[in-house]
Amino acid sequence: MEEEKSLAKENLILQAARKRFAYYGFSKVTMDEIARDIGMGKASLYYYFPTKESLFKAVISHELDEFLEQAKELLKANISAAEKLDQYVRQRLQYFRELINLSKLSFHSLYEMKPLFGDLFEVFARGELEIITQILLEGNEKDELSVENPRQTAELLLHILQGLRLRILPKVHETFINEEHYEQLREEMLLFVNIFLRGIEKKNRRG
């Protein structure tokens, strides 16, 4: 009972913090404001999250979990493996953009903040790899795809998405991600997925 109450409070804090971060950006938000938002004493807030960084980390962690949950739902959908992969990449792009908005940090700053997040991103990367591998395996089983080594291919797909993102990183060095960069990245990733999907499709299946 006590534990439940505690979890509910934590969630309340996370939601309030998420809103503030998304609106004002990481650096402009204070712990005072978040405490006030939910009518909580500052001491109580610090009991749950001893620093703003730890609160921010918890918000990001929560977002990552939500994304993976959403992706697992996609796995169950009644659509082809190719459609699942396409959807996955679109959701991933959208999510990545939200993550950037959340921090109001540039690509580069978020990248440099990585050490703060510890193994958070590694755990996330493993989760992503599992999901993509699963989609490829399923595609093979249903005779939609012809993927020789699903795990290696899933890794390649994720590495390419990561690489395409890293490529434009130096260009946005000290600036926020703007619409132009995002659109460029989006267009490139979707063209890539399109070609990639045709490349792993089982031959002679269509037309």
Added chain:
Amino acid sequence: MEEEKSLAKENLILQAARKRFAYYGFSKVTMDEIARDIGMGKASLYYYFPTKESLFKAVISHELDEFLEQAKELLKANISAAEKLDQYVRQRLQYFRELINLSKLSFHSLYEMKPLFGDLFEVFARGELEIITQILLEGNEKDELSVENPRQTAELLLHILQGLRLRILPKVHETFINEEHYEQLREEMLLFVNIFLRGIEKKNRRG
């Protein structure tokens, strides 16, 4: 006549410098040694190349030109567009490795030295883009490939190769490129090209 002699001398210097750089690495080579190698006075050498950096830049520029020349030869070969692309990526990998060996610099250092090279790499990138676009256009014409936007697709291909390389860059931060990293990159790029090629192949062409 005088000009020819001068060009011949310049080539002599470039060849000697290339050998030394490849064997000892950029930082360990002195201008004295290069001058001695070809029995040239130091003053004469400095007349052609006022600094070791400018000589190194000329060597790299020469290598880049040679690679593009070699690639243009590939364009004329009597093989399919898909084979040309595959060959191109293999040659590119090999060449990139030689470039690294030439400087005996880590990935990272070479990347950081980029400002020294000015627009050298940009000119090279444009050359590469032209060649890949040409291969794709030819593949379309011969009904081997089905590429909607050859230039954009050529750009995507090059961006992916670049991105895959950038991805492993942070890992080799202060070390030389080792066999393991190179093999990892090579394997990944070849798997990618394989899938990419199947993705742009004209459908129903093969059994």
